Amino acid sequence: MLWQSxxxxxKAYLKLERSLSGNSVDAYLNDIDKLSQYYQSLNVEPALNTIAATDIKLFISWLNELGMQASTQARVISGLKAFFSYLMLEEVIVNDPMALIEAPKLSRKLPDTLNIHEINSLIDAIDASKPEGMRNKAIIEVLYGCGLRVTELTELKISNLYPQIEFLKVIGKGNKERLIPIGGVALKLxxxxxxxIRVHVKIKKGNEDFIFLNRFGAKLSRISIFNLIKSLAVTTGLKKTISPHTLRHSFATHLIEGGADLRAIQEMLGHSSITTTEIYTHIDRDFLRDVITQFHPRS
Incomplete structure (x- = not known):
């Protein structure tokens, strides 16, 4: 492929200069691959400096014909904007074909959340008599109690746990560090x-500092955490479609409903922009009704 170099x-720019995680880098490369697939369907491989805005619009029409959702299209367009901006920086192209391309308008979908009874039911469904049981209980407690992303959880290290002051250090997106309070229940587990439990696991070399290990002594994968959550949902008969991110959503929502400061929640979640955190300010009708009943003088 002419574009490969x-x-x-x-890829190197994203890793070294923008300090993006491997998952984020892969997402950007997948976006470029979509454009490559489009040109393969046309049996052409144009030079990058010949691609114009009209070509990109035809590509977006092709995505529409494939039935790609607006949210996925927006992701692809964002990735291509980053790629062509990089090409401009490197002076590979002189005109950016993405400059006037807008992503499709997205409706802001409120994240699914669990109430505290549903979260407790997930934890109670874990068989603590099995070797991995206590590990799994700790995983759910930390995901919910600290509002972590799944990758942040798998990358947690013993050396970044400070039980004396009840904090843990997390390496978030862009390798940004942040300190998060951790509750007594999570610390105990x-x-x-x-x-x-962990002291009896034969640890694979290079994994000594990771907190959560699989039975082979290697750090847990993201997929393992997803599978754990899915299986617990089935076991408890939970009808909602949930993932590890659902526990992060629930963490933020419950703090908002409890009256926590939005800036504090932004800091704990590791959001670079307050507008990202503001999506959690949705509050269910029953909660609003209770607030009105309790505090309004005419209620």
Whole structure:
């Protein structure tokens, strides 16, 4: 492919200059691959400096014909904007074909959440008599209690846990560090897992500092966490479609409903923009009704 050397350069740029995670880099490369697939369907491979805005519009029409959702299209367009901006920086192209391309308008979907009874039911469904049981309980407690992204959880290290002051250090998106308070229940479960269960695992070299390990002594994968959540939902008969991110959503929503400061929640979630955090300000009707009943003088 004529583009391959530029794609390799873009990959290095994302990793080294923008400090993006491997998952984020892969997402950007997948976006470029969509454009490559489009040109393969036309049996052409144009030079990057010949691609114009009209070509991109035809590509977007092709995505529409494939039935791609607006949210996915927006993701692809965002990735291509980053790629062509990089090509402009490297002076590979002189005109940016993405400059006047707008992503499709998206309706802001409110994230699914669990109430505290549903979260407790997930934790109660874990069989603590099995070796992985206490680990899994600790995983759910930390995901919900600290509002972590799934990758942040799998990358958690013992050296970044500070039980004396009840904080843990997290490496978030863009390798940004942040300190998050951790509650007593989560700390207790972590202590039991680390000092009573994990010590009996034969740890694979290079994984000594990761908190959550699989039975082979390697750090848990993202897929393992997703599968755990899905299986617990089935076990408890939960009808909602949930993922590890649902626990993060629930963490933020419950803090908002409890009256927590939005800026504090932004800091704990690791959002670079307050507008991202504002999506959690949705509050169910029953909660609003209770607020009016309790505080309004004419209620």
């Amino acid at each position: 530029y794609i390799k350069g873009f 972590l202590d039991i897992y680390i000092n009573q």
